[in-house]
Amino acid sequence: MEYKDYYQVMGVGRDASAEDIKRAYRRLARKYHPDVSKEPNAEERFKEIGEAYEVLRDPEKRAAYDALGARRSGEEFRPPPDWQFEQAGNAAAGAHSDFFEQLFGGLGARGGFRGRGFDTAGQVELTVEEAYRGTERRVALEHLVADEHGRLKPTTRELTVRIPPGAVDGQHIRVAAQGQPGIGGGPAGDLLLTVRLAPHPWFRTEGRDVYLDLPVAPWEAALGDTVRVPTLGGRVDLKLPKGAQTDRHLRLKGRGLPGSPPGDQFVVLKVVVPPPQNAEEEALYRQLAGARPFNPRAGMENAP
């Protein structure tokens, strides 16, 4: 197990006051909170920050952590043989590092729920193609089940969920009666899963609409040729408007993700200029330039 330097995570010194720690936490939370952040790895970073804060904000946990002494982050670490940390009540069940679990996850320190919203067990990541067709997913669920001493222990259960076509990024899906088992024989709650769509090399989605950047040759765009366009439902022929330019959006109605109404696919043209590879091709470009005066910068005549 690796040692975690919670002070380093929070960017504060080991002598930081409770006030300093709170301030650092708030600042980092605003930067990395998955609800407000566009930083890459925001979710991972936010979990790390949350865990560090959970220890450093609590005088008992902080004192116990400090007693381990300062070490380098990532250094191999075993808790001291006489390590014992017990605290009644409000510690969190949820995604924590092994390091945290070993030190603070023991007896009596379970019970509350925090971070339910970001519970990875409640998320399924689909490819855009899977969202289009519908798919099945194995989902591992962590339940808290009371053992013979009445203590709550996490146990894992797997099930296969059939996801219907048309799920969009950030959408919720409900699986009836597969959530936490009811207390005292009561009915189980519903399981709520959040869908994430994985980035796709070509297709971007916004809700049910699908966007595709389509490279076209200058002559295809100029002459208004018909080109083959990939869509989630298969290739279609698309006639370009004559003289189409880069960034022109062309709509393929109803070719996005299914639903009522289904989304559209927007084809965003990107004119690609082939570099001349020999004197003959260069001459063809010269000939084109000579055929008609064309100044793409005409609107900039008065620029400095």
Added chain:
Amino acid sequence: MTDPISAVLLDDSVELTLTELCSLCAVTEELVVEIVGEGIVEPSGAARGQWRFSGIAIARVQRVVRLQRDFGVNLPGAALALDLLDELERLRRGRR
């Protein structure tokens, strides 16, 4: 290996009662009533007993709960943050 269990997409065509929404988001009815009072989600139906929420409401309620919990803001503050985040999202889309 168990048989696959069918899931239901909670999109804008779904209608959830107050009780269902609370159960799915693991929040109290009082909180949802306050969230509706801030105009963060807008159910159809006049009286509380007839309220129907679209599936989109789940994400908004959960976001508000997380913003409150993780930033210590009150409900009007969370509502403001949510509006600004929506605006930011719209602007980002427009620029592409």
